[in-house]
Amino acid sequence: MKAIFSALICLWVQCACAQMKVVSSKNLEKEGIDPIKIANEYGSEEQSMMTEVMKKTSLIIASAFPENPNPGITVFTQIYVNESGSLDYLIFDLRTGDGYDKDSLDKHAKYAFLTGFDGWKVSKTGKKFSVVSVRTVGKQPVVREVRRGDSSVVDLKTALVFQDTLKTKRLYLNQLELKTLPDVIYRFPNLEELYLGNNKLQAVHIDMARLPKLAQLHLQQNKLTEKSFQITGNNTLYLLNLKENKFTNIPIAIRKCKKLRTLWLGGNHMSALSNGSFRKLKTVQDLNFYKSDIAVLPKGIKKMKNLEVLDLYYNQLEMLPKSITKLKNLTHLAVSYNQIKALPERIDKLSRIHTLYAHHNRLSKLPASITKMQNLKILDLGFNWFTNFPPELTAFVKLQELDLSSNNFPDFPEQLLEIKKLEKLYLRGNPFVKDDAETKYSRQLGQLKSKNIEVFY
Template identity: 50%
Template sequence: MKCFLTLILAFSSAVLFAQPVVMSRIKADSLGLPKKQLSDYATRTGVMLETPFSVQARMKSAVQSALSLDRMTDLNLWCSIYLNAEGRVDYVLYEFMPVAGEGSMKPAPGADSLGRVLEAKLPAFLNEVISSRNAGSKSIYRTFSDVQAFPSGVKKDSTVFGLASALAAQDTLKVSKLHLSRSLLTEVPDVIYRFPNLQMLMLDDNDLKSASINMKRLPKLRHIDLSRNVLDSKEIRISKNTSLKWLNLQKNGMHDIPAAVQRCKSLQTLWLGYNPADHLSNKSFRKLKKLRDLNLYRADITVLPKGIKKLRNLEVLDLYYNKLESLPASIVNLKKLTHLAISHNQLKELPERIDKLASVHTLYAHHNRLSKLPPSIVNMQNLKILDLGFNWFTTFPSELTSFVRLSELDLSSNNFPEFPEQLLKIQNLGKLYLRGNPFLQKDSEDKYSRQLGQLKSRHIEVFY
């Protein structure tokens, strides 16, 4: 009881004096760590967020300072870091593990004494562990004491790794790739302009809150990675150009497609996944005439603007894990689309004139609320892969029997009460997925031996 009261007092003191609490996970579990304090830090997805490199590096530095060690040679240290809405540390729950690995059941020798030192000294160094990646909401990160940065140096294929190597490089005309990933950058360094023949620039996993790139000084730059930073749509400035082909802006804080993107006249690939892109409008898609690949994976989209139709050369559209209840009718104007991924949404129906997407050969629509297909879908004769798993079908959609090029069909986890006989009419199938339907019971192989036999005799691989 005394220990428990001590624990409560420690947490209360942390709130009053903003002093981070550092405690072993074993101790916290054994004393019944007040779950209310920690439950507020749960993420919207229910899982821990991907830890920014800046947090990993700063945490490692704090641990080394607290323990007065240059490196952890005999032990590994895992920490769960609970950050408040300001991005500062409230709690650290740590685990010492033997070098054999986290899964080892052997006690880590020396862990108790190191733990006492860590609990006493680490709080003083945690002021440097700050993350603006999820500012405005509490978050949880998982760190390892031995995080390694990218290698430094110049490789034979004219690739430079690291800021120091970029500054020291001699023959800058030969350099075509510059990796400044995980370099703890807060702004784009001018050193990038030392390499006029640069074709690829990697700036991912830094702490960039703004990014300005003068493309006139990098006329051959085709590929930029700005993912895993803290960028807002308005804080990206890329000068007008016709060279940039590929731009990765995933895992930032963008609510819309940046205006800077529209100045990239030849852009073909744009990845915006894992951004809170909830302010998309018809204007968002202007001037992206050559875009072929648009990734909006897990972007909190509730409504896809009809302006999507402006992307006339789009071939791949990824809308996985959003909150869409419908698709705009204008989407069928994307005549060059070949891959359409709309899985993990809340769609109850597909566009009535989906047949206008005549070039689509791969359609992923699993994990929605579909219970029927539009009649016009029978004209999509280029379909080769169709995934309708985890939907609300109770009767077999007869439209599927019209496809002659369909090689892979997934109907898993729907609500078919009996084996859908019309399946046998589909020609040229190579793979068929039926798992998770009500008609599949322990006696399925005997009960449906005729149907399964026919499918297997046609060399169709059946998963049930």
């Protein structure tokens, strides 16, 4: 009886295959299928039909595999539908981690697609089309970011037994779900780079006396706070990555890093920033507060005398403190995606700035003093509230790239023609940029292009 049942299943599958071919991508050549030739025969279709096929595919995958397999499974499908609305071909590829018999998994998926699509059709017929989809189920294997080489150790197991520890300069213990700092880090006294990001560390105490050459420390995506992060005094650490932890203020422990140049704190909820937060950080040149929920930037930031790069992207700032103009060494200022209505009146004091990103704010005019910022090379004022062209822009003799996209200029700003050394100009999304813009403003666009200026509109 069992043999008869198996024979009937095989016969049914063969009949189904005669109507619809379901093939794993690794068996295409074996099955005599040319995917390029097939792709050329089937065009694209309107979104509603694609959505219908993808929805059906997702339902089949959801019913075929457990809800949370571990390791997870990623299913790639290429589906080709004929004029009658039925499937001609379904090519699939399964990707997962260890722990599965890949051949058995392929057979299981093939059977699921054959039975799931048997007799099924799209609601609208009359045209061949193809659909590509990707569906992931369960926990996906972590793709670790490591740099392999003679000077690197890339996992905890190797670190514990490694013999020639004096030659190791980089230790990668990132993305290993560590809950505590492993003492094994101190087996490598000549370590220069230590990667502990994307773990579950709630407390870290680094004894720098035992790591006398450590220059980079990466602790992003953990659960550290001001109190739980500790580091001893040192003169070697120059880069500290604390992004996406649970800090609300700049940890006091950082002040013990006497030569620190790069400090990244983006992705923390920096609600407790105060004037005193910036004490003893004079050596820092690169400060990252990306997505840090900052509503008010304390005036104490002026204490960071050597700051060159300040990233304030995606915060809640309505204004910048006047004290920011004390940062005389600033070369790169990024304040995009805030709610800033005006730049500081004496922004000209930041005379070394060559790159200013202020797009996605509420600017409608520029301070008169900005014309003195003669080192500006890149200026992005896109997605603001300008209705009149700011005449100050014509004063920049070194400006190479200017973005005025998605403002409210009703007509082509003639004053743009006066800017001397422009190389790239972005004007997309303004009211004057319509279908007839190229004809209506052919003279202006022609003059810009004659100066070898790339214009995006």
